[in-house]
Amino acid sequence: MIEILAISGSLRAASTNSALVAALARNAPPGCRVTVYDALGRLPIFNPDEEGERTPAEAARLIEAVTRADGVIVSCPEYAHGVPGGLKNGLDWMVSRDAAVDKPAMLVHASPRSLFARAALAEIMRTMSFALYDGGALEIALLGKKPPETDTILAEPTNVLAMHNALSAFADFIAGR
Template sequence: MLNILAISGSLRAASTNSALIVALAQNAPPGCHVTVYDGLGRLPIFNPDDEGERTPAKATMLIDAVNKADGVIVSCPEYAHGVPGGLKNALDWLVSRDAAVGKPATLVHASPRSLFARAALTEIMRTMSFALYEDVTLEIPLLGKKPPEVEKTLAEPTNVLAMRNTLSAFADFIRSR
């Protein structure tokens, strides 16, 4: 059984990125278990002076979750043409650790407009030595939809199939490493 950690870069209660990763978890194919990380908003601001034995418990929980995962999925909104601060902060807690090195990761998208954030996040994750899987990309346009419409869109058979196919392809990538 592969254990995949899914992280939404959004803190909004009605986040389409969060809805997408929850739907991925609900539609995981056999052999994959997707855990949704929900601690982004509770992480303290990264400070290199607080690393090592001074690492805060919430940051340690994130680091441990990434270490234990076979792969990581990130769904990220774009704020002012960049990666949201909360997600960047989470990644900063991983920078000096081995958790990201060689860890299979992939990006999924809830908006076709987040091109700058995608590019920035890809660069950040490559710099951190994540093993980015980019052969199959999942983009389900949810931008501007209200929660009931998001739920309906994510439940459409073509989108469920796209989520399963993306997870299956990512799982094959993880297994091939």
């Protein structure tokens, strides 16, 4: 069983990025399990003085979840042409750890307009030594959609197939490493 941890970079209750990672979890192909990490908002602000034995419990749980996962998926909104602070903070807690080193990662997108954040996030994750999957991006345009409409779009057969295919390809990437 390939274990994938999915993280939404948004803290909004009605986040389209969170809806997308939840839909990925529901549409995982056989032999693949997607677990959604939803505690970015509970992480304390990263402080290098709080690492090691002093690592806060929630940060330690995130680090352990990434360490245990065979791969990581991130869906990230764009705020002011950048990566949201909560997601960057979560990544910062892993900078001096081995959790990210050579960990397969895939970026997925709920907006066609998040080009600056995509580039910034890819650069951050490559710098942290994540092994980014470049086999094609999954993008399902949900920008500006409300939850009922988002659910309908994510349930469309073409989108279900796209999620299934993206997860299958990412699982193959993980298995081939």
